[in-house]
Amino acid sequence: MTDTSRHLETFRAALAGATTSEAAFDALCMLTQATVGAKLFTIMSVDMAAGVARRNYSSDPVSYPTSGTKPVQHNSWFEIVHGQGECFVANTLAEIAEVFPDHVVIGGLGCGSVVNLPIVLGGSLVATMNILHEEHYYTEARVDLVREALSLPCLATMAVVRAIGGDANQPGAQK
Numbered sequence: 001m002t003d004t005s006r007h008l009e010t011f012r013a014a015l016a017g018a019t020t021s022e023a024a025f026d027a028l029c030m031l032t033q034a035t036v037g038a039k040l041f042t043i044m045s046v047d048m049a050a051g052v053a054r055r056n057y058s059s060d061p062v063s064y065p066t067s068g069t070k071p072v073q074h075n076s077w078f079e080i081v082h083g084q085g086e087c088f089v090a091n092t093l094a095e096i097a098e099v100f101p102d103h104v105v106i107g108g109l110g111c112g113s114v115v116n117l118p119i120v121l122g123g124s125l126v127a128t129m130n131i132l133h134e135e136h137y138y139t140e141a142r143v144d145l146v147r148e149a150l151s152l153p154c155l156a157t158m159a160v161v162r163a164i165g166g167d168a169n170q171p172g173a174q175k
Helices: 003-017 021-035 076-083 093-097 103-108 140-163
Strands: 040-047 052-058 088-090 113-121 124-133
Touching: 003 021, 003 140, 021 040, 021 052, 021 124, 021 140, 076 088, 076 113, 076 124, 093 103, 113 140, 124 140
Parallel strands: none
Antiparallel strands: 040 052, 040 124, 088 113, 113 124
């Protein structure tokens, strides 16, 4: 059994046993950290009709709590993630600063690279998985691994979250 298949089996078992949104997102976070690596892991749901995004999960709830909403920004990040349905990748803090106003907090956590993976259900963007690490961490090979190894687990996690009553598109989603 390869490392990736062992990590996927651990994820599958954890997700199958999840009874809360937090447990489901914990499983995805652990899989991401084990396969690709992430100093910071968050899930942001998107309500395009209301024009807001909400952090549903954070591996660092002190720096990035799961409360409140923020307006969806229509910028280059939005065009890549929402318009094209592609991963947004930035590998320096300067690149991050171009699209994220919280770049100072990100840098303060020792992070300088990011991958945002769109999660699409029913043809609509419902969330993004956001992983951050040190500058230049997310090489082309690692970004390919994000797409190949984590896209289906993201969909499975969102399906479980919805099934257990924690609709990640709702501001009051269960944690």
